Amino acid sequence: MPSLPPLLVKPVDLAPLWLVERVARHLFSGVLKAHPDLFERLGAYRETCYGFSPVDLPLHFTVVPAMKTLAVSRGAPPLVDARIEGPLVLLLGLLEGRCDADALFFSRDLSVTGDMEAMLALRNALDDSAIDLPRELGALAGPFSPLVAGTARYIRGKALEGRDATWN
Amino acid sequence: MELICPAGTPAAFREAVEAGADAVYCGFRDETNARNFPGLNFSREELRQSIALARRKKVQTFVALNTFMRAGDEALWYSAADDAVAMGADALILADFGLMAYVAEKYPQQRLHVSVQASASNPEAIRFLVEAFGAKRVVLPRVLTVQDIARLTRQIDCEVEVFAFGGLCVMAEGRCSLSSYATGKSPNMNGVCSPASHVRYRQDGADLVSELGAYTINRFGPGEASGYPTLCKGRFEIGDVEGYAFEDPVSLDVIDEIDALRAAGVSALKIEGRQRGKAYVAEVVSSLKKALGASPGERAALVARLRAMSEGQRTTTGAYDKRWR
Incomplete structure (x- = not known):
């Protein structure tokens, strides 16, 4: 199971919550703006409160797509309608549709709880959306866009190396 | 071909x-x-x-x-x-x-x-x-x-x-009613086998438990590869034997x-x-x-x-x- 190196975990662990939340919200808002089709495929499940809990980070992300809200918390996982847990790189791989959710579920790399209809709708909506996180990150970086996008692509490639995580 | x-x-x-x-x-x-x-x-x-x-x-x-x-x-x-x-x-x-x-x-x-x-x-x-x-x-x-x-x-x-x-699928394609028995919905009439609305997963210690409607379908031990929550691939106790009654995942x-x-x-x-x-x-x-x-x-x-x-x-x-x- 891939997990984040301590070198990356420590700074996130020490960073103030408002800062992590601010970066995550920017990215989330950029993704929603660039992929309005996500809402269409999500249908009524856009109202669902989704929880994402990376097992290798002491953080929980709570998202309600319809409200365009994202919250980050530490400690006990907050109450949500549907939650997915797994290593951060795999959660991000799923967000981009680079990994097959069923395969990660069969291998026990991921676990899901709560409303499975909502979770399935989100999985399918993300899978069809062609989200490219390095590109979205780059778009937030102004003049440093090529550098940020390139670095993010390199990290993604390294993190998902050896996984069934590529497509044409 | x-x-x-x-x-x-x-x-x-x-x-x-x-x-x-x-x-x-x-x-x-x-x-x-x-x-x-x-x-x-x-x-x-x-x-x-x-x-x-x-x-x-x-x-x-x-x-x-x-x-x-x-x-x-x-x-x-x-x-x-x-x-x-x-x-x-x-x-x-x-x-x-x-x-x-x-x-x-x-x-x-x-x-x-x-x-x-x-x-x-x-x-x-x-x-x-x-x-x-x-x-x-x-x-x-x-x-x-x-x-x-x-x-x-x-x-x-x-x-x-x-x-x-x-x-x-088990060997009754188009005629399988297992999902209907458990949930009222089937692949034949509604296009869904084990509809997600009736599926629940929960962690019980290190075990993963899958449920469909009122039925426990399976319990996967730590590290054991899991399967879909369908009745045909459920693990059940039959008499003194526990195992896959119809088919393995x-x-x-x-x-x-x-x-x-x-x-x-x-x-x-x-x-x-x-x-x-x-x-x-x-x-x-x-x-x-x-x-x-x-x-x-x-x-x-x-x-x-x-x-x-x-x-x-x-x-x-x-x-x-x-x-x-």
Whole structure:
């Protein structure tokens, strides 16, 4: 199971919550703006409160797509309608549709709880959306866009190396 | 042999085309197809665009309308057939005799394939479908050995398509009511086996417990590969024995039988998996495409890595190479 190196975990662990939340919200808002089709495929499940809990980070992300809200918390996982847990790189791989959710579920790399209809709708909506996180990150970086996008692509490639995580 | 590939979304459709599909099969976002899951399938416009893309790449599009019409609501299935024909679908994959009759009468030029859901598995049944509705191809249920298939193809006057890789149903396709018993919904009538609305997962210590409606389907120990929450692949206590009553969580893989299937007269190999992500579709289609062109000795290595993506992380040749427990 891939997990984040301590070198990356420590700074996130020490960073103030408002800062992590601010970066995550920017990215989330950029993704929603660039992929309005996500809402269409999500249908009524856009109202669902989704929880994402990376097992290798002491953080929980709570998202309600319809409200365009994202919250980050530490400690006990907050109450949500549907939650997915797994290593951060795999959660991000799923967000981009680079990994097959069923395969990660069969291998026990991921676990899901709560409303499975909502979770399935989100999985399918993300899978069809062609989200490219390095590109979205780059778009937030102004003049440093090529550098940020390139670095993010390199990290993604390294993190998902050896996984069934590529497509044409 | 043609390679018939699944697509649950336009993105997966593009992947299948790029990975070497000869035909892609897909369905509308409603009860007319047997993979009616949330967020999956195609709007009319998405299907129109996908068919156009496939045409440009010389790939065929088959539209699955393979559930059984509900009395009083036939219009839903008729309009789906009307739209698929108008969009230029290369074939309609149908299970319901009434819908077959509708298409055969209204669109006599439209190519009609018999879905696996129709459960046509003997020469008499298939000959009837060919004569009555002009069926050009039958997708055989996964209940026959390679020898059975060879005997069958000699006695019928239509093409034969068989499943080669992916999820595996128990041997009652089109007639399975297990999901209905537990949830009131079935793949045959509603397009959903084990509907997600009735599925729950919970952690019990280090164990993963899967539940469907009021039933516990399975309990997977730490590190044990898991499967879908379907009753047919549930682990139950029967008398003093605990085990899989119907079937283990396992996927179909008959790549080793490609040459035998070709010799048996099979025209097309089908990959199951419209509910899977585009990464799975790309990987499985490209691997099987390579396997079709490879020598028998090279095939095992080409598809070995697909096992990790399969249900239970194991594969079987199922009924094709019948070795009952």
